[in-house]
Amino acid sequence: MRGDLEFGSLPGLVRAAAERHADREAVVDGRVRITYRQLGERVERAAAACLATGVEAGDRVAVWAPNTADWIVSALGAVTAGAVLVPVNTRFKGAEAVRVLERTRARLLFVTGTFLGTSYVAALRSAAAQPPAGGAAAAGEVGPLPGLPHLRDVVVLADDAPADFRTWKEFLGAGDAVPARAVRARADAVGPGAASDILFTSGTTGEPKGAVITHAQTLRAFGVWSELAGLREGDRYLIVNPFFHTFGYKAGIIACLMRGATMVPQSVFDPWAALLTIAGERISVLPGPPTLLQSLLDHPARAAHDLSSLRVVVTGAAVVDRRLIDRLRGELGIPTVLTAYGMSEATGVVTMCRRGDAAETVAGTSGRALPDTEVKVAGPGGAALPPGEPGEILVRGYQVMSGYFEDPRATAQVLGADGWLRTGDIGVLDAEGNLRITDRVTDMFIVGGFNAYPAEIEQVLLRHPGIAEVAVVGVPDARLGEVGKAFAVRSAGTAGEAGVTAEELIAWARREMANYKVPREVEFVRELPRNASGKVRKTLLRGQAPR
Structure with missing residues (x-):
């Protein structure tokens, strides 16, 4: 049966899964083990908290966190409240995450505390420390971060949070006064044609672009995917693909909900x-x-x-x-x-x-x-x-x-x-x-399963004062499939031994962008090969790179 007709929306799917697979294990995350009935209850509580926070239907709610049970509950709680989910890549640096939050005018953000030794809260606060580039915030739009006036609330998926943010427990507690009928009414108002999420990709310009997908599209596509893959009730599914990616969120969480499979997320x-x-x-x-x-x-x-x-x-x-x-x-x-x-x-x-x-x-x-x-x-x-x-x-x-x-x-x-x-x-x-x-057609290459876009990487590398020009291409790598190689022209007056070295540029890049985007090799050249119109001839650069 077509998923969009059977469930109507993702909130409908969550409710149906909680009823059909009530006592079956839904999520195993370390010591956390919850059934489908319990998952449904947690999602409704998170949705109630979204309502208490002021989230309206169609508002964008972002999640910047690794694969955990809390990601599942917060994301599904947001869509149950009628919000449009914006998953944020955990490999992003603070500035990259802030750009996504700016573009979508996200109303609420769920963020992890510390992950892989990095404080995401600190990275977010640092990147959003400046007032918005577009000018002053609109009347009444005063959030905890000056650079993100539309972001009214930040919830840290941890036991501790800065004074102007909220912990996960505090957030959930705020929704306890919201009646269940209000949550159900909001969920029932979500139609199949409503936007369910905005998944960000990048184009050849390097500017982030968010693909808008509806509830019906998600349900129908992954109903088919589940059927073709042979996913069935009682399967136990190790979800290694990150939740911020379609393969992790939809082929993972959504597919499991549709079939009654057990989700076992792995954060790294x-x-x-x-x-x-x-x-x-x-x-x-x-x-x-x-x-x-x-x-x-x-x-x-x-x-x-x-x-x-x-x-x-x-x-x-x-x-x-x-x-x-x-x-x-x-x-x-x-x-x-x-x-x-x-x-x-x-x-x-x-x-x-x-x-x-x-x-x-x-x-x-x-x-x-x-x-x-x-x-x-x-x-x-x-x-x-x-x-x-x-x-x-x-x-x-x-x-x-x-x-x-x-x-x-x-x-x-x-x-x-x-x-x-x-x-x-x-x-x-x-x-x-x-x-x-x-x-x-584009110059995109794939690093260990993640799309890397040269134009975006080049824009970052050009911010280094020692670099005048740069072109990035993908080259073969035995472990990751492909990695980036940068051909760079040093800025005038910094050539030779006095200029930036390959090691220094790579180390600098690791501080400025997600690791999979960072070139693994840098070759300095006197000039980049160009055609008559001035466009860099990357085919020649790929010819120079070992293939």
């Missing part, structure tokens, strides 16, 4: 911890990028752990080595190993292999279009090309976004009036409709 991927969890919790479902799966297979302690419970693996985001598929099926005996292709602008899923597909299909392609989804490979004029010929991948279907949040210009660049979404990827369709990704 560690092969040793993953092996212990798979064996100890009898994990049956493990989606993740190829690098994650490879690290499990190659771990020296793998043989000491019982991984026989694994039943389903779904991967993507990079070309998959046929040997990886064979090892997962052969060495671990996993019956279902699938690959898929998607993007935030298309609700995260466009094509997918089917159970029973041959290993060469799973390894060599990203599968076929989802039902009720059109995929074509087009030439420069938009006309479909025959099987075997490479061209830009275009997608049309129910899961294509309505547009980028408050950015009609950027929307018009990728979404035509006829409904076709330009993906920016180059691919080839075979005679059976299986899609193989061969290249990218």
Whole structure:
């Protein structure tokens, strides 16, 4: 049955899951173990707190935190209150997170305390210390951070918080006076066509763009995904993919809610911890990028752990080595190993292999279009090309976004009036409709499963006083698939030994941007190769880089 018709909205899904799977374990997060009934109660309490805080239907509520039970409850509580969820990348630095909060005019933020040795609260306060660039805040809009006038409340998902923020416990307590009927009324008012979330990606300009996705699109797409993957009630799902990503939030949390599977979030991927969890919790479902799966297979302690419970693996985001598929099926005996292709602008899923597909299909392609989804490979004029010929991948279907949040210009660049979404990827369709990704129209490269956009990285590197020009390309990496390499021109007067070194520039970059964006190598050049119009010829730079 179509998910959008069955549940109506994500609040409807949460309520249905709490009723259908009441006593089944819903979330296992360390010592925290809660049933579906308890999850439903916690989500409604979080929704009540959102109402008490003043969150209105359509307000944007952001979550900047790692994979935990609190992320699940706070996010689902926000959407149950009618808010639009804005997941924020945990690898972002403070300034990057603030830009997302600014763009969406987020009303409420849930933020982790300290994660991986970094105080997210301190990073947020430092980055938002300046008054808003657009001028004074509107009357009545006075929040705890001067640079974010629309952000009225910040809730720290911890036991301690600064005086002008609130702890998770204090936030939840504020909602105790809100009657259950008010929460139910707000949840019932959320329609299938309402926006459920804004997932941020980046384009070739480096400016962040938020894809707006509805409740119906999310439910329908991941109802199909769950069916094709074979997810079923009682499965135990290790969610390593971050919740800020479609693959973690929707193919993880939402899919589990739809099928009554147990969510086992892992905040940071560690092969040793993953092996212990798979064996100890009898994990049956493990989606993740190829690098994650490879690290499990190659771990020296793998043989000491019982991984026989694994039943389903779904991967993507990079070309998959046929040997990886064979090892997962052969060495671990996993019956279902699938690959898929998607993007935030298309609700995260466009094509997918089917159970029973041959290993060469799973390894060599990203599968076929989802039902009720059109995929074509087009030439420069938009006309479909025959099987075997490479061209830009275009997608049309129910899961294509309505547009980028408050950015009609950027929307018009990728979404035509006829409904076709330009993906920016180059691919080839075979005679059976299986899609193989061969290249990218843009310069994007993928670092361990995360999209890295050279233009965005270049803009940051150019802020360094010792850099006059820079171009970034992706180069092969044995562990991560691809990493960034920067070709940089030093500023005048800083050339030679007196100028910034590669090590210094990389160390500086680590303080300014998420780690996966940081170039692993810097090569200094006297000038960048350009064409007659002045555009950097990155094909030549890729030729210089080892391939």
